[in-house]
Amino acid sequence: MISTIIFEIPAAFEAAVRSGVVVQIGGLLKDSATGKIVAHLQESGLAQALISKALGSATSPISLVTSVLDTGASIYTAVEVTKIKAMVAAMQSLQIATLGVSLVGVGISVAGFYYMHTRFNALDQKLDQLIDTVTSGFDRQREDALRAHMSRVRGLTKDAKHAASLSRPDKEYGRIAEALSSESAHFDGELDCLIKSKQKINVEMFWQLTQVLMLCNSIRVDCRIRTSELRNAREISESIASDYRRQFDRLTPASFQVHEGEAERIIQTLRDITDSAATKPYLIDYLRTQRYDGGAYLKRLEDEAENPILLLKAS
Amino acid sequence: MGIFRSWWDRFVSFLRGSSPPLLPAPIEADEQLPELQPEVDLQKLQEIQFRRAVLAWRDKYIVGIKSVADDSFRRFSDWMDTEINDVSLFSQVFAKEAGEVLLPTFRHMVRDKLLAVVAQAEENIFHLLATWPSISWRRVQFSESREEIGTQWIDEIKFKPTNQDDLTQRLTTLMYGDQGLVDAFQRQLVEACSTIIRTREMTE
Secondary structure (H helix, E strand, C coil), rough: CCCCCEEEECHHHHHHHHHCCCEECCCEEEEEECEEEEEEEEEHHHHHHHHHHHHCCCCCCHHHHHHHHHHHHHHHHHHHHHHHHHHHHHHHHHCCCCCCCHHCCCCCCCHHHHHHHHHHHHHHHHHHHEEEHHHCCCCHHHHHHHHHHHHHHHHHHHHHHHHCCCCCCHHHHHHHHHHHHHHHHHHHHHHHHHHHHCCECHHHHHHHHCCCHHHHHHHHHHHHHHHHHHHHHHHHHHHHHHHHHHHHHCCCCHHCCCHHHHHHHHHHHHHHHHCCCCCCCCHHHHHHHEEEECCHHHHHCCCCCCCEEEEEEEC | CCHHHHHHHHHHHHCCCCCCCCCCCCCCHHCCCCCCCCCCCCCCCHHHHHHHHHHHHHHHHHHHHHHHHHHHHHHHHHHHHHHHCCHHHHHHHHHCCHHHHHHHHHHHHHHHCCCCCCCCHHHHHHHHCCCCCCCCCCCCCCCCHHHHCCCCCCCEEEECCCHHHHHHHHHHHHHHCCCCCHHHHHHHHHHHHHHHHEEEEEEC
């Protein structure tokens, strides 16, 4: 069945999106007249590789594009810069304003655990520095707990990276997904505390916690898809979407400790993240109804070397 | 069952020596598998669009309120500085209450400007909701106490140059403090937005 998957490139839908025949909602394209889903946006392994690299150097996800295109070109080869530009252009052609959709995984996170592990290490280092330097209301006990949870997540991403070499990896993927569920709950709680604090939110701390949370959630869903537990993956992604709505809908540009322009960009990114998470169950359900093998599907995306963004046409 | 039957028939024929070598029967691909029905609700996609639109409305006016507040308060502060520095020595001895001098101008220069933004926000959301015909929306009502916001004025401070810093500080708190003017208007937007989203969810 996997051999029959046909991906399109974003340019195929550009005109339809521009004319309004097709509208983009989160990670999917919908026919505005019939309301039917036309295609699901999908980031390839290439997109994840590029983003992982940038996350190591960018101060926050919203500065990703500028740090890559304006100042951070030194971390990329010329070919990579071209590909990133193509990725940004592709997303803009679908009227996606920010890279927030990529951060949550367009459709499904297909990073391959290698990239996830790289991303996590970058986050781990930054968060560690932040705990030390930012007055974030963390007492000693909470700092220790946060560090312990970071270590656990680091261990689990590493386990996920190695799981494929087991003779029967499904059980291991299941264990990792379960363990990450409770880690995700922990970081969700930390984020909640930060948001509810009376002060305006420290943006750097907010982004680091948010990204760790998103990473945990992406791997949870990824593990379930790899083992073709698509119904369960869909249920988990529905619950994640609901968590993101609860956390992020209440935030406004006035919530953050930054100037208005940046606060508006943060909010825009968060809205893209929330919408993308809300449409993820539609993609997973589509895979199920088409009887696609989850593992093979992800493999196909991970192997994609040319296009950072692909579209899975819904029949 | 059909596949098993076909296989069994071939097996029996093979044992009887009257058939080609045993091969798995060709599975006629997906035709034999029941079609799987979607378990997601396409109607919910509209809800995602709706939420996004209402949140964008709220966020736009939250920024709008802050921006108008900054601008009008700066003008007001400039006016106040001029006025306070013009107070003669004689008037300083019998200085008026600050509220008495400042309140009418504050209302005119700051509070009314903010009320105008909120009125614009109300108008805007009314039009936005009209584009979602599935629910008959009543006109969105902001808090009834809106007219009262910004009328609790600073007391017990005289309007004279020696109090200028103190006055500036108190006025800044009145504008931007926890329960300040900007906070109060922004909170009304947040509450209106929650009510709209909740109402829609309940009628889904």
